[in-house]
Amino acid sequence: MIKRVILAVSQREYTAKLAEYLREEEAGWEIAAFTHEGALRRELQGDGTVDALIGEREWLERIDANSGKIGKLIALVEDPGQEKENEHWMEIMQYQSLPALLYAIRKAMGMEGPGSSEGCQVWTVFSASGGVGKTTVGLNLVRQATDRGLRVFYLNLEELNATSLLFGKGEPDGLSRLLYALQTRPEQWEVLAAELCRHQSQLRTDYIDAPEHPGERLAMTPELTAELIGKLRDSRRYDLIVIDPDSGASAWHRGLLDTSDKLIWLTIDDAQNLLKAEKLLRYWKEALKEKAYKLKFVMNKGNGGRLVNRWALPGTSPAFVLPYIAQWKTVDQPGRLLASPVFSGAIAELLDFIRSEDGSASLRSRKEEGGGDMRSYTRGAG
Numbered sequence: 001m002i003k004r005v006i007l008a009v010s011q012r013e014y015t016a017k018l019a020e021y022l023r024e025e026e027a028g029w030e031i032a033a034f035t036h037e038g039a040l041r042r043e044l045q046g047d048g049t050v051d052a053l054i055g056e057r058e059w060l061e062r063i064d065a066n067s068g069k070i071g072k073l074i075a076l077v078e079d080p081g082q083e084k085e086n087e088h089w090m091e092i093m094q095y096q097s098l099p100a101l102l103y104a105i106r107k108a109m110g111m112e113g114p115g116s117s118e119g120c121q122v123w124t125v126f127s128a129s130g131g132v133g134k135t136t137v138g139l140n141l142v143r144q145a146t147d148r149g150l151r152v153f154y155l156n157l158e159e160l161n162a163t164s165l166l167f168g169k170g171e172p173d174g175l176s177r178l179l180y181a182l183q184t185r186p187e188q189w190e191v192l193a194a195e196l197c198r199h200q201s202q203l204r205t206d207y208i209d210a211p212e213h214p215g216e217r218l219a220m221t222p223e224l225t226a227e228l229i230g231k232l233r234d235s236r237r238y239d240l241i242v243i244d245p246d247s248g249a250s251a252w253h254r255g256l257l258d259t260s261d262k263l264i265w266l267t268i269d270d271a272q273n274l275l276k277a278e279k280l281l282r283y284w285k286e287a288l289k290e291k292a293y294k295l296k297f298v299m300n301k302g303n304g305g306r307l308v309n310r311w312a313l314p315g316t317s318p319a320f321v322l323p324y325i326a327q328w329k330t331v332d333q334p335g336r337l338l339a340s341p342v343f344s345g346a347i348a349e350l351l352d353f354i355r356s357e358d359g360s361a362s363l364r365s366r367k368e369e370g371g372g373d374m375r376s377y378t379r380g381a382g
Helices: 012-025 037-044 098-108 134-147 174-184 186-196 222-234 251-259 271-283 326-330 334-338 341-362
Strands: 003-008 029-034 050-056 070-077 089-093 121-126 152-157 197-200 205-208 240-245 262-267 295-302 320-323
Touching (some): 003 037, 012 029, 029 037, 098 197, 098 205, 121 134, 121 251, 134 152, 134 262, 134 334, 134 341, 152 222, 174 186, 222 240, 262 341
Parallel strands (some): 003 050, 121 240, 152 205, 295 320
Antiparallel strands (some): 197 205
């Protein structure tokens, strides 16, 4: 059943962005947006009922809440709970990440939340050595997942990373502040996470700004990393968390295998890279005995599946091969790494492959569940 939802906020940019996001995420909602109170009043004088009116508190104070035409009144405020409680509406924080805001709206409307923490999958994009395109694969994976209606959190945990070229400069101490809160003030986690988790509109994903110095990531223990991921998972705001760590063989890296539902192990058709992967597998042999099902070996920069070097990793060949994009040699803008139809199509197929393999289809798109349209992809790798 279609739900009629009205947004009423005087700030044009805020209203437009929120309306666009709700239309993308909630196929069963009919969204109307107003930035002038007079126009809103004329709309409410017409026929028909409204399931939810979400707007500025000052506007809601002048609305007839007892008319019977409005199901739920939801006030957007900077700091909920500061004013005297009003029996007619609920308050939610206006400025927070879009997925968090949607979660709060759904809760205020009395709708079931986005699911339990068990419904959120954690996928780590990993490699035994650098230079295989982990971040490119991770970001494209995020893009394809959000295109399917999944709510995604991208977590870059590299010691040194350059994602600020795409995301922009934000709060370089964001990760350290969240980790500090985990250890000393866990009761402040929700408020701090809402403040520090940002949203990237092109990818439609939430993320934490990358640390300015490698020491912040190097100080993370396997236990602290697992706790951070667990907090994100338990927030119930995401269907998928994509982790992009640096390469390595430490206990911290192995801990990601324990925390993740799937570990997408990237390789390239290079003798040194394959040998390092083989050695790391032998080193982790005992730890992998009961976790091998989590590993998916994916070859990046492939040549149509024709290997030059001997494949000595599990299986007779890679589980999946991603194409080599020659044009990326001269890319000067990170955003162009998301614009290759051939690579996007291959990543889309990889996403579907992992979701359907080994029962991972439990990671369902909200558009699938709601009967919305899904984009169809055809792989174009040669």
